[in-house]
Amino acid sequence: MGFQDTARRIDGYADACTDFLVRICSIPALGPENQGDGEMAKYEVVRREVMALAPDRVEEIHAPDERVPDRVRPNLMAIFNGKDSSRTLWILAHIDVVPPGELRLWSHDPFEPVVRDGFISGRGVEDNGQAVAASIFAARAIKETATFGLNVGLALVSDEETGSLYGLDYVLRQRPDLFGADDLIIVPDAGNKDGDVIEIAEKHLLQVKFTVRGIQGHASRPDKHRNSLRAAANLIVELDDALHRKFSTQNQFFSPPESTFEPTRKEANVPNVNTIPGEDIFFFDSRILPDVDISQVIAEMEQAARAAKDRFGVEVAVEEFLRSESPNPTPADAPVVVALAAAVQEIYGVQTRPQGIGGQTVATFFRKRGLYAAVWEKILQTAHAPNERVTIENLVGNTKVFAKMML
Ligand SMILES: [Zn+2]
Structure with a gap:
């Protein structure tokens, strides 16, 4: 008895859960930054599914946004009362998606999801549709077979892909009272194929723009001009070398274990070949271990810039x-991490390990407020790619993990 009933019930949802995922992912939910109309059409379908479960409390915290036809970006908080009402298990998933990208790379229309051989393919099925469906069907399973052990909150938000200003960030600014220090917060928005990683910490993020100014002129007279590209190219190599040498400490808790310093964007300079360029702009994206002082990294960058200036x-x-200092990590023994590890062990039979990552997720917004959030899901890691897909097996399995935690 006990969880067996609930697990069997979830197995029986496989088709309904697949249908729901297909239905919601047939509706593009792109923010205005991605030339979309926002999330409202998809939100209505999601909301109906949640309301059918008769949650005890519902808060719709819509962020005004004049750029979309509905003038708001919708956010839903649905709470089910549990035996222990002193704390809430939150599962936060986002309903917006990224654009499909190159259509010719898809084997089908990205917004007409395809179900075949145990896979569901379509834009948004993994990021973050699988989590939207799994969290809702987990609550449904408990509702139909058991009793919530603690309060359970389904948080379904907009605008994750373009900054969360109208999503979680807005919700937290409007209603910080919704989330308590004892709450367990899961953000199923990153994970791996084995489902054995629980992300609890992140690196500092630092993006720096370098503008190199020389003197533009005819390519035949370098003696009379100053080539910004030569200086920029040398500076990139110097920065790459100096930063990696100076900040080489490792922390095995993170993946990768060292700070990373990557030259990324490079803006176009002159359009023609016979002109010495007078201005070059490039960027470095750095993911820095939390115990490294960001200002020391910037000082090192400025020193390399001065050397380039003198030399060229x-x-x-x-x-x-862009600069975002990493918040304090969620402790590896926080209740949400412990409960998640136990549930994953029971459902999937794998031992999880807590880990830090370089990319920041919406868990940052919780951690910056001192709330313990853990990022976990079992996925194929196809987010943002063409032919994004999930397995029905993971969809069902993750639903069981969430249901297990709701008891
Ligand atoms: Zn996502």
Whole structure:
């Protein structure tokens, strides 16, 4: 008895859960930054599914946004009362998606999901549709077969893919009271094929813009001009070398274990071949271990810029483009991590390990408020790719993990 009943019930949902995922992923939910109309059409379908479960409390915290036809970006918080009402298990999933990208790379229309051989393929099925469906069907299973052991909150939000200003960030600013220090918060928005990693920490994020200014002129007279590209190219190599040498410490808790410093964007300079360029702009994206001081990284960058200036006679401007200091991690023994590890062990038979990552997720917004959030899901890791897909097996399995935690 006990969880066996609930697990069997979830096995019986496989078709209904698949249908629901197909239905919601047939509705594009793109933010205005991605030339979309927002999330409302998809939200209505999701909301109906949640309301059918008769939650004890519902809060719709819609963020005003004049750029979309409905003028709001919808966010739903649905709470089911549990035996222990002192704390809430939150599962937060997002309903917006990223654009399909190159259509010719897809084997079908990205917004007409295909179900075949145990897979569901379509834009948004993994990121983050699988979690939307799994969290709702987990609550349904408990509702139909058992009693919630603690309060359970389904948080279904907009705007994760373009910054969360109208999604979780808005919800937390409007209603910080919804989330308590004792709550267990799961963000199933990243994971791996084995489902054995629970993400609890992140690196600092630092993006820096370098503008190199020389003197533009005819390519035949380098003696009279100053080539910004030569200086920029040398500076990139110097930065790459100096940053990796100076900040080489490792922390095996993170994957990868070291700070990373990557030259990324490079803006176009002159359109023609016979002109010495006078301005070059490039960027570095750095993911820095939490115990490294960001200001020391910037100081190292400025020193390399000064050296390039002296060597090539150019000006170099170093500007912070984006800086996000990592919040305190969720402790590896926080209740949400312990409960998640136990549930994953029981359902999938795998031992999880807590890990830090370089990319930041919406869990950051919780951690910055001192709330313990853990990021976990078992997925194929096809988010943002063409032919994004999930397995029905993971869809059902993850539903069981969430249901197990709701008891
Ligand atoms: Zn996502």
